[in-house]
Amino acid sequence: xxxxxxxxxxxxxxxxxxxxxxxxxxxxxxxxxxxxxxxxxxxxxxxxxxxxxxxxxxxxxxxxxxxxxxxxxxxxxxxxxxxxxxxxxxxxxxxxxxxxxxxxxxxx
Amino acid sequence: xxxxxxxxxxxxxxxxxxxxxxxxxxxxxxxxxxxxxxxxxxxxxxxxxxxxxxxxxxxxxxxxxxxxxxxxxxxxxxxxxxxxxxxxxxxxxxxxxxxxxxxxxxxxxxxxx
Numbered sequence: 001x002x003x004x005x006x007x008x009x010x011x012x013x014x015x016x017x018x019x020x021x022x023x024x025x026x027x028x029x030x031x032x033x034x035x036x037x038x039x040x041x042x043x044x045x046x047x048x049x050x051x052x053x054x055x056x057x058x059x060x061x062x063x064x065x066x067x068x069x070x071x072x073x074x075x076x077x078x079x080x081x082x083x084x085x086x087x088x089x090x091x092x093x094x095x096x097x098x099x100x101x102x103x104x105x106x107x108x
Numbered sequence: 109x110x111x112x113x114x115x116x117x118x119x120x121x122x123x124x125x126x127x128x129x130x131x132x133x134x135x136x137x138x139x140x141x142x143x144x145x146x147x148x149x150x151x152x153x154x155x156x157x158x159x160x161x162x163x164x165x166x167x168x169x170x171x172x173x174x175x176x177x178x179x180x181x182x183x184x185x186x187x188x189x190x191x192x193x194x195x196x197x198x199x200x201x202x203x204x205x206x207x208x209x210x211x212x213x214x215x216x217x218x219x220x221x
Contacts, residue, residue, distance in 0.1 A: 004150075032207040043198055043212040044151065051207070088150050092207050095164040096141065096200075098150030 001026050004091050006099035015108050019076040023089030023099055026070070033065055033072045036088040038101065044088055048074060079106040110135070112213035114199050120219045121189050129184045129216045133201030139163075140182040141210060142174055143198040151198055157182055158204065186218075194220045 005024050013019045021035075032051055036044035050056045050063040050072065062075040072091075076083055086101040113132045121127050133140050139158040143151035153166035157176035176182045180201075186193055196217050200210035 034209060036212075043196075043215050046209050046211060049209050090150075090210075094206070095153050095156050095166070096210055097153060098143075100148070100150045 002099075003027060003097045004089055004099040006087075006089050006102045008100055008102060010103040010105055012105045012107060013079050015079060015081060015106055017079050017106075019079045019083065019104055019106070021074040021076075021087050021089075021102050021104065023072045023074075023091075024070055025072070025089075025091045025097075027091070027093055028067075028070060030070075030091045030093050032092040033063070034090040034092075034096075035061075035063060035072075035074045036090060036098075037083075038086045038088055040085075076104075079104075081106050081108050112199055112201050112211055114197075114213035114216050116216060117214070118217045118219075120221060122221050123189055123191060125189050126185065126187045127189060127218060129186075129197050129199075129218075130181065131184070131199030131201075131213060132181045133199075134211055137201035137203055137211075138180055139202045139204055139208070140176055140180065141200045141202070142182070142184045143200065144168075145196045145198055145215075146194075154184070189220050191220050194218060 035048040038044045048063040064073045088101045089099040141156040142154040145151045155174045156164040171187045196215045200212045202208040202210045
């Protein structure tokens with residue numbers, strides 16, 4: 001079992017729709033959870049961090065964490081073509097481990 | 109404020125050679141981590157350094173080594189390069205060693221011929 005698993009996609013949504021990205025992790029004692037966005041040929045950019053169960057909202061982005069289910073998700077509301085990128089889920093205990101990423105395409 | 113800076117941007121080496129990659133963290137950040145990213149995969153953790161000491165090591169061979177300097181900058185060294193070492197090498201910095209968000213530099217693209 002991989003430490004951090006994400007659906008590889010690609011996930012395609014129309015402009016203005018909600019994009020839902022999911023991530024599961026294997027280490028129950030993981031403590032911090034992050035979502036990064038990576039455009040093609042660029043480095044990862046931090047977009048959300050979440051540390052406790054529940055929802056955390058930042059603009060069009062909402063991160064959701066359920067430690068009992070070892071599940072973290074990212075919702076992107078009113079998706080824009082500029083949101084088209086690979087989204088990486090990262091989980092930390094002593095060091096940071098990444099999933100393989102989900103490629104999102106937002107179609108105009 | 110400047111972000112994480114890495115040098116060089118691109119590097120071409122041949123098998124068996126050695127390479128040194130450099131990283132300067134965000135001002136005030138004391139922790140530096142190194143990652144390897146191959147196409148289609150997420151970053152794979154190589155090392156974390158905090159206050160000049162190794163705080164974590166991923167599943168990489170001993171050909172990979174790193175160090176952190178008193179000014180918190182860091183170097184990643186890879187010896188006896190293999191074709192499979194071709195990848196994007198990313199450096200990330202954070203305020204401390206645990207659970208803090210990490211901020212990435214633009215990476216060094218290493219190609220092995």
